[in-house]
Amino acid sequence: MTDLAEVKAKLHAAYPGLSAQLRNAARFALKEPAFVALYPLRRVATQAGVSPASLVRLATQLGFDSYQGFRDAFRAGMHAGMGSARYAADAESLVSRKGARAFAKVYGNAGEQLLRNIRETFTTIAPDAVEAAGDCLARAKRIYVLGLRSNYGAAFYFDYVVKTFTRKTVLLEGRMGMLIDEMGDIGPRDAMLALSGEPYALDAVKAVDYAIKAGADVISITDSPLSPIAQKARHVFVVPTSGPSFYQSLVAKMALLECFVYLMVARGGQRAVDRVKQEFQRREQFGVYWRDKSGA
Numbered sequence: 051m052t053d054l055a056e057v058k059a060k061l062h063a064a065y066p067g068l069s070a071q072l073r074n075a076a077r078f079a080l081k082e083p084a085f086v087a088l089y090p091l092r093r094v095a096t097q098a099g100v101s102p103a104s105l106v107r108l109a110t111q112l113g114f115d116s117y118q119g120f121r122d123a124f125r126a127g128m129h130a131g132m133g134s135a136r137y138a139a140d141a142e143s144l145v146s147r148k149g150a151r152a153f154a155k156v157y158g159n160a161g162e163q164l165l166r167n168i169r170e171t172f173t174t175i176a177p178d179a180v181e182a183a184g185d186c187l188a189r190a191k192r193i194y195v196l197g198l199r200s201n202y203g204a205a206f207y208f209d210y211v212v213k214t215f216t217r218k219t220v221l222l223e224g225r226m227g228m229l230i231d232e233m234g235d236i237g238p239r240d241a242m243l244a245l246s247g248e249p250y251a252l253d254a255v256k257a258v259d260y261a262i263k264a265g266a267d268v269i270s271i272t273d274s275p276l277s278p279i280a281q282k283a284r285h286v287f288v289v290p291t292s293g294p295s296f297y298q299s300l301v302a303k304m305a306l307l308e309c310f311v312y313l314m315v316a317r318g319g320q321r322a323v324d325r326v327k328q329e330f331q332r333r334e335q336f337g338v339y340w341r342d343k344s345g346a
Contacts, residue, residue, distance in 0.1 A: 160294030184313030238265035
């Protein structure tokens with residue numbers, strides 16, 4: 051039987067030459083291996099947004115005699131320890147879980163899944179890679195922070211925290227169709243920190259492509275090496291997004307963003323420390339935060 055790692059390697063190698071439908075199928079197989087392993091062909095095709103015939107063609111193109119052989123490789127991989135992806139498939143059955151202890155079980159599984167996401171992020175991404183990207187952000191004249199739709203919360207958090215020690219971030223929001231205007235004169239001395247995952251926001255893909263053509267360094271945090279925001283980025287970080295809900299988890303992305311904040315402050319030295327002190331003094335003077343005035 052073909053090893054799952056070999057199947058993934060074949061998917062990556064074949065991807066550039068695949069049709070659009072087969073690319074969609076390949077991305078789904080890499081992102082949701084447990085779903086491929088656990089569910090029948092038509093269910094996988096529906097979830098992936100492709101036809102069953104496309105999945106069969108993908109399996110054949112990778113050298114399998116049938117789709118079943120392709121699926122068997124994923125099933126063997128799951129039994130060999132694909133724990134983190136397994137919970138993503140479990141989330142499919144959330145609505146069917148009944149009984150007094152149903153939520154307690156889901157709650158426990160959610161905690162395990164999110165912890166697995168964190169562990170996978172910190173064990174598969176080398177510290178040198180994070181440091182190199184962090185240095186890129188620290189050197190940049192301006193940092194354009196891009197996280198549209200579900201990724202906006204994480205992008206806003208990063209921009210909000212970084213602004214306590216430097217004012218060189220630009221949060222891209224794309225409101226009123228003004229995304230290209232917000233990007234302004236982005237150029238070779240700038241960097242873009244981009245977050246996106248399946249389904250990829252079209253404007254996010256266009257903004258990353260524009261930034262790369264303008265000569266800016268792009269740091270992508272995404273869910274697959276085949277992600278459209280990963281193809282030409284200078285620094286790419288693939289993090290797990292499976293979670294207890296039906297939508298992507300942002301936990302691993304947030305953890306990586308916090309590492310970038312740490313690195314940028316460390317590179318900023320005493321100047322960054324002084325800026326943090328000044329910023330919080332300014333907030334105190336304005337009365338931003340609640341204070342207990344009861345005298346108790």
